[in-house]
Amino acid sequence: TLNRPERLNALTSVMSDELVDAFEGVNAAGVSRAVVVTGAGRGFCAGQDLTEFEQAYRDGGRLDVKAHLDTSYHKLIPIIVNTPLPVIAAVNGVAAGAGLSLATACDLRLASDEARFTQAFVKIGLAPDSGGSYFLPRLIGYAKALELTMTGELVDAKTALDLGLVSRVFPAASFRENVADVAAELASLPTKAIGESKRLLREALELGLDVALDREADAQDRMVQTADHIEGVTAFVEKREPIFKGE
Ligand code: T3D
Numbered sequence: 617t618l619n620r621p622e623r624l625n626a627l628t629s630v631m632s633d634e635l636v637d638a639f640e641g642v643n644a645a646g647v648s649r650a651v652v653v654t655g656a657g658r659g660f661c662a663g664q665d666l667t668e669f670e671q672a673y674r675d676g677g678r679l680d681v682k683a684h685l686d687t688s689y690h691k692l693i694p695i696i697v698n699t700p701l702p703v704i705a706a707v708n709g710v711a712a713g714a715g716l717s718l719a720t721a722c723d724l725r726l727a728s729d730e731a732r733f734t735q736a737f738v739k740i741g742l743a744p745d746s747g748g749s750y751f752l753p754r755l756i757g758y759a760k761a762l763e764l765t766m767t768g769e770l771v772d773a774k775t776a777l778d779l780g781l782v783s784r785v786f787p788a789a790s791f792r793e794n795v796a797d798v799a800a801e802l803a804s805l806p807t808k809a810i811g812e813s814k815r816l817l818r819e820a821l822e823l824g825l826d827v828a829l830d831r832e833a834d835a836q837d838r839m840v841q842t843a844d845h846i847e848g849v850t851a852f853v854e855k856r857e858p859i860f861k862g863e
Contacts, residue, residue, distance in 0.1 A: 621657025624710055626665035627718075632688040639695045649803035649862045651699065652795060653722060654706035663713025663736055681745075689714060689746035696721045697818065700811025702802040706795040707782065710770075712736040713748070720751035720781075723814060726798060727773040727782040728791040739768040754821065756781050806844035807862035 618625035618635075625631075635653075642648045655661055672679045696703055696718075705711075705722035713736040719725050735752065737744050744752075744765055752761040756779045764771070776782045786794035802810070812835040820828045839845050843863040851858035 617654050617656050618661055619656045620665075621655070621659065623665060624659025624662035624712075625655040625657070625715070626662040627688075627714055628665045628668050629684070629688055632692050636691050636695055639692075639699055642701070643695075643699055648701060649807045650799045651701055651703045652706050652799050653696075653703065653718065654795070655708050657709070658730070659709040659715075660705075660707045660711040660731065661715030661718055662710060663715045663717075666740070685745055689717070693717065693721045693747045698815075700814065701807060702799075702805075702810050702814070704795065704799055704802070706791070707731040707733075707773075708788075708791060710734070713742075714746040717744070717746035717748045717751065720755060721747055724798075724802075725776075725782040726791075726795055727776055727785045728788045729773050729785050730788045731773045731776070731782070731785075732770050733776050733781060734768055734770040735765045736768055738766060752781075803862075804860060806842065806848065806860045808842050808844060809839055812839060 618627075618631065620626065620628075620631070639651070642651055669679050669684075702724065703722045705719040705725045707719050707725055707727045709728065709730055710732045711719045712734045716733055716735060719733075735744060735748060737748060743749070748765070752765065755761075756764075760779060763769075771779070771781075773782065773785045777785050784794075784798075816828075816831060816835055819831060823831070844858075844860045847860060848858050
């Protein structure tokens, strides 16, 4: 949980490092079967904390933004994408700029009916970063993504649902509970198969069919040997509910 509610959880370099540490911890421990990223208070994440480099701007000094991106978002976004677990963005409130990128880097976006979304970059004279040019066109299509990026328009949860930017919208009052239910459901599924599926679909976006088919065959070769696959097939033929252990 991003926890700077008074700043709508705007990201500092420290927070970005802490998020990377959290994902590294989850991946190293190898016991988790789903991850939820959410925000404390009324915001999800308002993007880069614009006060972090305030002095550099006031001094008229040029910010070494490439160095900043390298050490922050370029570590954070890939680790989310490469985490072999279902990662849910529980968008409880506004998601802006890098905060929207953070949400779109996750595998599933669940929104509170109080959530709002904006490619805020243009409003402060920036182009997208942190994956802001990569994920949005893939999720909602090029034309709408470009429109939202050029205008910085703030869209509400219902519009985000209509656009396919979020999968489901829940009432704010029951949001945490609804998210926990979805996370528990995902955590009860065959975790290794989810990890492979996530990787295959992402890679296939950039591949030709022949290579994609080869990668699927390699993944399936690994999957048929998993305990969860054996349990799934056995449960099916025995006409009972499977109990998957993520193994
Ligand atoms: O420089 C680089 O590192 C390049 C990387 C850039 C990556 C990016 O993410 S660029 C985009 C950065 N984010 C934004 O430009 C969004 C700025 N915020 C807003 O436009 C609005 O706050 C929202 C539309 C997100 C929400 O509006 P609203 O009316 O619900 O809330 P508010 O009153 O504007 O904000 C509440 C407080 O949070 C307020 O503080 P205050 O006045 O109560 O003391 C506001 O200043 C603070 N806050 C909101 N966003 C940020 C922030 N403080 C620091 N950084 C923020 N991004």
